[in-house]
Amino acid sequence: MNEVIKTDICVIGAGSGGLSVAAGAVQMGAKVVLIEKGKMGGDCLNTGCVPSKALLAASHAASNARAASQFGVTTGPVSTNFAHAMDHVRSVIADIAPHDSVERFEKLGCTVIQAEARFTGPEEVIADGKRVQAKRFVIATGSHASVPPIDGIADVPFFTNETIFENRTCPDHLIIIGGGPIGLEMAQAHRELGAKVTVIEMFTILPKDDPDLVAVIRDELEAAGISLYEKVKTQRIETHNGQIRVMIERDGTEITIEGSHLLVATGRKPTVDNLGLDEAAVTYSPRGIEVDNRLRTSNRKIFAIGDVTGGLQFTHMAGYDAGIVIRNALFRLPAKIDHSAVPWVTYTSPELAQVGLSETSACEKFGDAIRVVTWTYAENDRARAEARTKGFIKVVTTPKGKILGAGIVGHQAGELIGLWSLAISKKMKIGAIAGMIAPYPTLGELSKRVAGAWYTPSLFNDRTRKIVRFLLKLG
Numbered sequence: 001m002n003e004v005i006k007t008d009i010c011v012i013g014a015g016s017g018g019l020s021v022a023a024g025a026v027q028m029g030a031k032v033v034l035i036e037k038g039k040m041g042g043d044c045l046n047t048g049c050v051p052s053k054a055l056l057a058a059s060h061a062a063s064n065a066r067a068a069s070q071f072g073v074t075t076g077p078v079s080t081n082f083a084h085a086m087d088h089v090r091s092v093i094a095d096i097a098p099h100d101s102v103e104r105f106e107k108l109g110c111t112v113i114q115a116e117a118r119f120t121g122p123e124e125v126i127a128d129g130k131r132v133q134a135k136r137f138v139i140a141t142g143s144h145a146s147v148p149p150i151d152g153i154a155d156v157p158f159f160t161n162e163t164i165f166e167n168r169t170c171p172d173h174l175i176i177i178g179g180g181p182i183g184l185e186m187a188q189a190h191r192e193l194g195a196k197v198t199v200i201e202m203f204t205i206l207p208k209d210d211p212d213l214v215a216v217i218r219d220e221l222e223a224a225g226i227s228l229y230e231k232v233k234t235q236r237i238e239t240h241n242g243q244i245r246v247m248i249e250r251d252g253t254e255i256t257i258e259g260s261h262l263l264v265a266t267g268r269k270p271t272v273d274n275l276g277l278d279e280a281a282v283t284y285s286p287r288g289i290e291v292d293n294r295l296r297t298s299n300r301k302i303f304a305i306g307d308v309t310g311g312l313q314f315t316h317m318a319g320y321d322a323g324i325v326i327r328n329a330l331f332r333l334p335a336k337i338d339h340s341a342v343p344w345v346t347y348t349s350p351e352l353a354q355v356g357l358s359e360t361s362a363c364e365k366f367g368d369a370i371r372v373v374t375w376t377y378a379e380n381d382r383a384r385a386e387a388r389t390k391g392f393i394k395v396v397t398t399p400k401g402k403i404l405g406a407g408i409v410g411h412q413a414g415e416l417i418g419l420w421s422l423a424i425s426k427k428m429k430i431g432a433i434a435g436m437i438a439p440y441p442t443l444g445e446l447s448k449r450v451a452g453a454w455y456t457p458s459l460f461n462d463r464t465r466k467i468v469r470f471l472l473k474l475g
């Protein structure tokens with residue numbers, strides 16, 4: 001006879017989304033069962049954001065040391081120790097892990113089951129032989145690497161995000177298929193740590209971002225010696241004398257790229273298999289679990305959040321979804337998702353950050369009735385002082401100054417985008433940013449200056465000059 005556990009909320013998956021629901025719900029007085037089949041913390045902690053940013057921190061330390069001579073600092077030849085960099089990665093994960101651990105969640109009051117969960121019906125999940133019956137379920141099973149059906153791929157060894165952070169030897173030549181955020185962050189990290197790197201992208205790199213911003217990243221990666229093959233088709237992959245050969249086609253010509261290691265970073269697949277979703281009457285497809293704007297599935301007692309819904313695959317979105325579900329499931333409030341001010345950042349150096357509408361999507365929505373203003377890092381005194389003058393900020397508004405979107409490519413772009421997220425979510429006009437007092441000298445002044453540039457045509461023109469001269473004549 002299976003043990004039956006009755007609870008208020010049952011959360012499946014202890015990644016960014018599931019942990020946020022579980023921690024919030026239990027601290028607000030709900031009985032919570034949390035089920036995780038793998039490592040607590042999910043992708044973000046173990047195989048995603050945390051290891052990738054830790055590896056980038058190590059690699060940026062190397063590139064900063066190489067650039068130190070411009071400040072009169074002599075370091076001698078910079079050498080890198082790949083295994084040591086990976087030790088840093090491990091230690092950052094270990095540092096954060098207690099926050100996501102079974103112990104912490106049990107202390108908070110959750111019942112944690114470390115096993116695979118599967119629905120047996122619309123109101124019951126089974127895990128580790130225990131039948132969990134809950135008033136509400138939250139599916140937060142995330143996503144996993146999607147491997148494209150390239151001829152020969154099954155017969156060659158390759159990394160995905162699940163294995164690359166286990167590697168302790170710097171690849172001689174890392175070939176990366178996919179020029180999205182994972183591909184480019186890993187390309188730069190490995191290049192800076194001493195590997196030769198080639199990126200193969202079927203469209204253009206970072207195809208979801210503003211091409212003007214992406215151009216700065218492209219220049220930087222190429223200047224660092226990364227080979228980029230864009231708009232190419234990957235035909236075949238094979239091993240040859242212990243090396244990996246990737247055959248691509250560009251403009252009708254076949255090119256062979258030979259490398260020591262291969263990383264596949266071609267996007268993600270929502271984890272919907274073996275969950276018993278049919279038994280639970282939850283509608284899904286390979287693109288994810290279908291949810292409405294309150295994150296309810298076709299079974300109204302079951303919510304789905306984060307990567308498994310196939311939406312915007314970011315840790316901050318899984319956390320945001322968790323907040324929506326808590327309001328719906330615990331407080332019965334009809335809270336709805338709003339994606340008008342979702343920021344995202346690619347953590348290359350320089351960083352690329354966007355929020356709201358890009359220039360292209362604003363044009364599609366509003367036609368010519370938009371205004372675009374830019375300001376460059378080269379005009380910012382702090383950027384000059386720190387020799388970080390590459391990049392610019394671009395802001396898109398309505399003709400009346402309502403902020404529609406902002407994109408930043410440059411040093412610390414990810415830290416700067418928050419202001420614009422707030423401005424868009426609070427429906428602010430550009431005048432609010434122009435009127436803000438920004439401390440000098442900070443990169444934060446970029447935001448104020450770009451907002452000021454919005455007023456330049458109307459402030460510094462003949463009409464204003466005439467008005468000022470007239471007023472001055474009055475005494």
Ligand SMILES: Cc1cc2nc3c(=O)[nH]c(=O)nc-3n(C[C@H](O)[C@H](O)[C@H](O)COP(=O)(O)OP(=O)(O)OC[C@H]3O[C@@H](n4cnc5c(N)ncnc54)[C@H](O)[C@@H]3O)c2cc1C
Nearest residue numbers: 013015016017037038042043048117142306307313314315
């Ligand atoms: C290399 C990389 C870098 C990234 N960098 C960033 C970044 O810098 N910033 C950012 O915002 N996002 C980043 N992301 C994306 C981010 O990691 C994900 O969007 C986020 O982890 C999604 O959270 P989630 O809760 O939906 O899923 P996950 O974190 O994947 O958690 C899902 C959990 O569910 C468990 N599970 C699955 N099926 C079952 C089952 N049947 N029973 C029990 N448990 C189950 C899994 O084991 C897993 O632990 C990155 C991703 C990758 C791969």
Ligand SMILES: NC(=O)c1ccc[n+]([C@@H]2O[C@H](COP(=O)([O-])OP(=O)(O)OC[C@H]3O[C@@H](n4cnc5c(N)ncnc54)[C@H](O)[C@@H]3O)[C@@H](O)[C@H]2O)c1
Nearest residue numbers: 148178179180181182183201202265266267313345346347
């Ligand atoms: N900094 C961040 O926030 C961050 C970092 C890494 C990952 N992520 C999240 O994880 C998700 C997955 O990242 P990703 O980079 O794997 O996915 P992605 O979907 O963003 O990018 C994959 C890239 O691979 C290309 N591609 C697909 N098939 C290909 C093929 N056969 N040959 C050549 N190119 C091919 C696509 O055109 C695309 O540019 C992202 O969408 C993002 O949501 C976020």
